[in-house]
Amino acid sequence: MTRVWFPPKTWATNDSPAAHEFNTYVRDNQLALVSSCRAVYNGFAGSFAASASSPLVFAGVSRDPTSMWNAGAPTLITAPLPGTFSCKARIGGSVTLSASGQAPYLAIRKNGDTIIAESLPGTGNLLTGDVEVALAASDYVEAVLVTGIDGYNESASLGVGALIADLVVAWVAP
């Protein structure tokens, strides 16, 4: 079921709210306000091939009250309703550059191709900014590591527990 945000209703004296009004103005709007997903993976260290754009494959979520992530499509976080969402991603690792100096970067893509945020290229941990983007219901975002002629090795952790990477997408406003 596609959900939407409804402008909050002004109740009148002696109003007797019907079930559908509670469901719209209370349930659906509260669910919109907590639509926030943090997809994570941790606990292992692998590597990414050179000259490739590799979506991060997340192992699970640390929070997802409105089911924006599912294990069947583990690279994607999908918007459950339209609105403006804040998005940010990070990954921990390192790369030894060859003479070309092509450092990798981390990007956030919308619907597979449109880049909405990028980290600075770097040889260590990569962090995108916190970007706000308009998404329609069923639009999806993913975090993609883009390498040059050198591969990239995940680290044992980003320094926060055993976390290696995460992608956070949160509804902000209609």
Next chain:
Amino acid sequence: MTWTPPRTWATNEVDTAAFLNAQIRDNSKALITACRTFKNYTSGGAGFANGSSNIVVWDGYILDPLGMATTSTRITAPIAGWYTVRGVACGFASAGFTAKVFKNGSLILTGTTGTSDSTVGEYDLQLVATDYLELVVVVNAGAGGFGWSPSPVAEHSIYLPDQAIFTIADLKVDWVGP
């Protein structure tokens, strides 16, 4: 206080006060759970010794609708869930210093190390009700000690026109969701 998954109401249902308090009052409170404490420009004063670890004593808070600033050093979670956390300290220490966030008295997040400013975050933490967070400034061993900066780093500063202050340190904690 807890977050209750939003309920689907049935036609002709008779709503009880308990339902309405849980679904509307408590969930609305959860959604505005946020706190930002500050240490201001004029309260710089005494510094910290080399090689010391110091819990920041706040001068006040910028927002705190649910009373999370339970002591002059602690922000306490009133509800279980995920919180975003960010801390900043601006000062000067030739040997360098690092801002850190402690949860219930134990280190949980380490910020950048610098001689003029240090930032922690922004990170997501899962807290239970009554967990508390503190900002700690750890000064490296060496010459010079640490003093609060009279000129806080611009990108970390907040100017409050009504109070005419700049922050030289702050800790920001926002509830994100269950």
